[in-house]
Structures are given as C-alpha cells and as structure tokens.
Amino acid sequence: MQYMGSKNRIAKHLLPIMLAERKPEQWWVEPFVGGANMIDKVEGNRMGNDSHEFLISLLVALKDGYVPPTNISKELYYAIKSNPQDYPKELVGFVGFLCSFGGKWWGGYAFNKKGDNYADRGSRVLTKQAKNFSGVFFKCGDYLDMEIPPNSLIYCDPPYANTCEYKDGFNQDVFWDWCRTQTKKGHTVFISEYSAPNDFVCVKEIQHKTILDKNSQYPRIEKLFRYKA
Template identity: 35%
Template sequence: MGSKSRIAKYIVPIIQRYIDENNIDTYIEPFVGGANIIDKINCNIRIGSDLNKYLIALLNHAKRELPLYESVSKELYDKARTAFNNGNTSEFEDWQIGNIGFLASYNGRWFDGGWAKPGYEKTKNGQRYRDYYRESKDNLLIQAPNLKDIIFNSCDYNEYELFGCVIYCDPPYVNTKQYANATKFNYDEFWNTMRFWSQDNIVLVSEQSAPEDFKCIWEQEVSRSIKATDKSKSTEKLFIYNCEDSYLKTK
C-alpha cells in the first residue's frame, strides 16, 4: 500500500504549484490508493476516492486515529482472504478487511501478493529482519494525523462531475500486473474522461505512457519492489492534456 510514497517528493510540488498559481479551492484524487500524495497537498477541500470500499473504510478508520490490528497471522490473513473471495465478509468490519488485505499482503497487493511473512532478507550490509506488516501499519499510523481533513469516499472515478479543480489520477497502469478488481479497466474510456475533465479542470495523470495529446511534464526511474535484493526499476511519468480546449489554455 502506498507505492506513490517513493515519488511524492517529486510530484507533490508540481501539483501544489498548479493549485497555488491558479487559486484552486478543491483538489481531488479519484484513485487515492494509500493517500501518499493527497496527505501532502495543501488545499481548502481535499477529496480522495477509490472503488475499493475496504480501502476507504481503512483510511476513514485511520484518519480518526483508531487502533489497527497489532499483528496479522497467516491464519487470520487466510480467513479474511477466503471471506473476501467468497463475497461474505460478515464476520469482519470493512476496515478490518482493508487492514488485513492491504497492510498484510506482500507489496500491499490486496490479497494478490500473498501474506507478507516476516523474516530475514539479504542486503549489501548483511541480513536484515523485516516485519512487513508492522512496517506498513506503523507507516499508516504516522500518516494518520495528515488524513484528518480529507474527505474519503468509495465510488468509480467516472461518477464525478467536476469544475475548476485540480485532479490527480493514478489509474491502474497499462501492461502491468493489476489487482484482481482492476483487470477489466477500460483505458480508452479513462483517457476520454481525462480529456473531458481537462476542459474545465487541471488534470494530472501518473502513468508510464499516454496518448499523443498528453504531454509528459516529469519522469523519474524508481524501484518497483520493497525487497532490498530486488533491483527492478520502472519509469514513473506525469502527464497533462496538451490541446487547445484544455482549461489552462482557455483561461
């Protein structure tokens, strides 16, 4: 959970500049994920949403600084995953499913990555013990005070009707491994929505590639894994709509 924490220091100033220079009052993230961008944005109204209701329940729980699971065993993880996969989570509250599914899954992959078993990993300085769940939980607890004034809700991104906002979108990346609930993501519809929103709003999109009418305004190579021994990299990019009918060009 929270892959954008690795690039927040780069893209938050870019987003903030668009807000400040255009006197924007409302900032929206329709794919809020771990809220690692929105929690650093300064704007009168901040709204974060996601289609996953368990994620939103977890964020709303955390922003009230309520306790999380002290630990998540393999047995508890398997029980929650089975309940979710069977569509019957009545034994759990929504925030509990979110807590287990995001914080206790390897790489935060929402039950797709398997239980994040604690143990030793090899680093250039020798063996290091990692308790992945505790690291994820502690990070969320530290983050919690910065979530207090954010409005979190569960909805599909295309349910929004927006005007005069700065919108940052971090959709499922094309040609990468997706969460199970994002495998049918309609990219054509998404980019058409970004074009439509861009007529009345400032829209910024994180992706690795974009259609030709979107301009890359920033890029950076970043690590793809939480494991010290995994040296795989990807190039993160930030795009903005670059046509004459965009909000910035018609102001």
C-alpha cells in the same frame, strides 16, 4: 501506506510541479487515491476517491481514529481472506494490503527471514499517516460517477496499461477521454502513467523500481502527463 504502485517515494518530485499550478482554495481531487500517499502531503480542500470498498473503509476509519492491530497471524490472514464478510471492513482492508507482500491486495502473507512484524509496522505507519487525513473527504465509487467541484486540480494515478499490477477491466480509452473532458470543463488535470496518447504531453520523467513480487523488481520510467489542449 505500503500499496502496490504507491507514489510515496517519488511524491517529492511530482508534487512541486502540480502544486505550482494550484490556486488558493482550489480543490485537490484524486479519482484513484489508492494508499493516499500523495493526498496526505497536500493541504487544503481535498477529495480522495477509489472503487475499492475495503481500502476506502480503512482510510475513513483511520481518519476517524482507528488504530489497526499490531499482530496478525498467518492463520488469521487466510481466515480473513477466505471470509471477509465476517470481519470489519477496515480490518479486511488493513490485512489485505498491509499484511501482504509489497502492499498487493491479498498478495500472500508477508514475512521474511528476520521475522519482521509487518502488522506492527503497518499499524505504526498508518497511525502516523492518518494525522494528515484531517479535512480529506474520502469516497468509494467509480471515478466516472464523481461529482468534482468546479475548477479543481485533478491528479490521476489510474491502473496502468499493459501491467499486471492491477485487476483487469479498466478501460484506458474511456479514461483518456474522461481526462480530455475534465480539462475542457476547466479543471487542471495531471496523470501518472508510463505512456499516454499523442495529444498528452509529458511534463516529468522519473526512473524507479517497481516491485511485482518478492523475487521481482523492474526498473520503470514514471511519467507525469497533461492534456495539450
């Protein structure tokens, strides 16, 4: 799924490191599943959580066989944005993300000079991706309220500190304390971020470009961290 902050392009670099430590039958848990671009490449027991209700509604619907529309006009895009309560949540999720520039939630109706049909492209991509959702348990809620199976492998891709890619209000200090606590409980915890507190160690660095809007691409060094404990 095209999604702001997606790890789809670098999943091939991150997954081998984490999967090498995954035990047989161990749950793979993502507290911030986003566009499901990591969890769709993992097998076995999987749990994907996110606080965005329209995103989770879309993922659940896709898992259950939902095929998104292949044409969304500019007028319909803004009608749904203005009155989301009048439309199915999975449709709101699809239009809000897949028909917006760069996969940013209501980031502006996506179009280009070539006249590409972003709804059609998004529908085809999601229908293909959904084939990998079988067996995934999707849940909507705060990561702090998650009930995580014992000794899980937890992959966190949280809202990044000091960026404008995500909504305000995410408490970074609480998050890092939560990661420490989960590690001490026996979980294997990995975190994607640009930086981390001193008691976390970087196990992988990847340079790539982040798209913030149609005129801006920034080189970033993506890092994968673990708690030193």
